[in-house]
Amino acid sequence: MARSGEQWWRDAVIYQVYPRSWADSDGDGIGDLPGITARLPHLADLGVDAVWLSPFYTSPQHDAGYDVADYRDVDPVFGDLADFDTLTSRAHELGLRVIVDIVPNHSSHEHPWFRAALASTPGSPERARYIFRDGRGDGTLPPNNWQSLFGGPAWTRATEPDGSPGQWYLHLFDTTQPDFDWTNPEVRAELEDVLRFWLDRGVDGFRIDVAHGLVKADGLPDSEFDQYTEPTALAPMWDQPGVHDIYRSWRTITDSYAVEGQDADRILCAEAWVLPAEALARYVRKDELHQSFNFEYLMTPWLAADQRATITHSLAQAEAVGAPQTWVLSNHDVVRHATRLGFPQTPGLERIDGIGTDDPQPDTAVGLRRSRAATAVMLALPGSAYLFQGEELGLPEATRLPDEARQDPTFARTQGASKGRDGCRVPVPWEADAPSYGFGPGDRSWLPQPAEYGPLAADRQRGAEGSTLELYRGLLRLRRELRLGRGRLAWLDGFPDDALAFTVTSPDGSVTVLANLGETPLALPEGSTILAASEPLELGATLTTDVTVWLTT
Ligand code: NOJ
Helix, strand or coil: CCCCCCCHHHHHHHEEECCCHCCHHHHCCCHHHHHHHHHHHHHHHHHCCEEEECCEEEECCCCCCCCCCCEEEECCCCHHHHHHHHHHHHHHHHHCCCEEECCCCCCCCHHHHHHHHCCCCCCCCCCHEEEEEEEEEECHHHHHHHHCCCCCCCCEECCCCCCCCEEEECCCCCCCCCCCCCCCCHHHHHHHHHHHHHHHCCCCCCEEEECCCCCCCCCCCCCCCCCCCCCCCHHHCCCCCHHHHHHHHHHHHHCCCCCCCCCCCEEECCCCCCCCHHHHHHHHHHHCCCCCHHHHHHHHHHHHHHHHHHHHHHHHHHHCCCCCCEEEEECCCCCCCCHHCEHHHHHHHCCCCCCCCCCCCCCHHHHHHHHHHHHHHHHCCCCEEEHHHHHHHCCCCCCCCCCCCCCCHHHHHCCCCCCCCCHHHHCCCCCCCCCHHCCCCCCCCCCCCCCHHHCCCCCHCCCCCCCCCHHHHHHHHHHHHCCCHHHHHEEEECCCCCEEEEEEEEECEEEEEEECCCCEEEEEHHHHHCEECCCCCCCEEEEEEEEEEECCC
């Protein structure tokens, strides 16, 4: 844990658990809270500071829990509130903080508020909590041209209580995820109360789902926004100025839980796919959120010039507002980096969308090697880092899931054109020789586990020299000892363009990081000592392609 009064989150390593897929205690094939509690020692041993739990709230699970029907309870599939309390206290005993997800942009269609909205009439206070509008023309056309992020229109026509076709409601995601109307003070008060509910239960912070989507432009105008080339704020549904007011208010709530004399900050981290970086930095101004995910870094190809440019301006943007930068390579919405990096690296072709049997397949050996090298770069960088479950085992994406097994609503809503995100959500292998690779007590697993997960199981890697798990443990230990997250980065001259070469210096030590992204082997600086390397390296050896090394010089 960070020392008292030092704002622990500024250099924290936060590990994402996707509750469905981490550990199953009851053998139903779906992970759960008691399963997580039982496996927490893995995280303490790995050396992370906090665990972030994706949603475990009451939900019909149409979007794996990002469709919340009761924000103050646990879905029976995951356990109950007592299980949550046990998890939190066990985590705290082990020195791990607990971050939970808050989903404020939309609820489930099974939320009592949405049921009440459907049961009431146009113009009622019940409807005013969501975004209901009359259709265009004779009412049969959606109110505007917005598209759902999961495919298809962002509007669904409701049936009025008398059985007639009625108003339309907005859902930026699935039909089962109606968007709240954040101009309604009742919505604001409710979600603030939800924050307090979990803070009172002892959580250490929140990851805010779709943090840039809560406020929509007045009049809900049509939009032809191109998310790849235009500033996000030009889209009437994203990054509207009003979101900042909400987060200023949330910050006063988390700040009110600070404990004098203790490093007890409760934190807020935005999931905001916002461009340009200057716009994203506004979310982490002093009176707003503590962190926001740096997705630009995740999207940066494994090319030295691109990596250098992203790292440099990411650090500058964060520093301009006094926030720590965050770094992330994988999560539950994108193709795992051990697979992404197994494709030829081309700017603009990030391959974050799911992969199916008919798609080009990655070179898995190259992907693993590069992902280890990329992680060794990331864990040296100043700021805070996020890890996604299983990346410490070098898990690849499951790229050959049968279509019948796919559960991500994106797959169905796009008629299979997008494979969806199931490939990164496959349950984690713990024991190579157990049924379901030790995911649960039986052989059930809500998504099929590929055979290549067996040899990557945690029990095969623990203590095994050169394993990905031991690499992560070693890097995390050094990162903590040298307090690299609190350090300053300086680029080094005199290295080839296709290498990354920098030092990170903190009050507690310093490291030189060299990564060879080119073809030509690189000599290590004379007199240097190897502290860690992403592949086994002999002293006096050269640095070959896709290897990162940490040195003292
Ligand atoms: C972002 C979450 O990370 C993703 O999994 C979810 O589908 C959408 N928000 C909608 O809540």
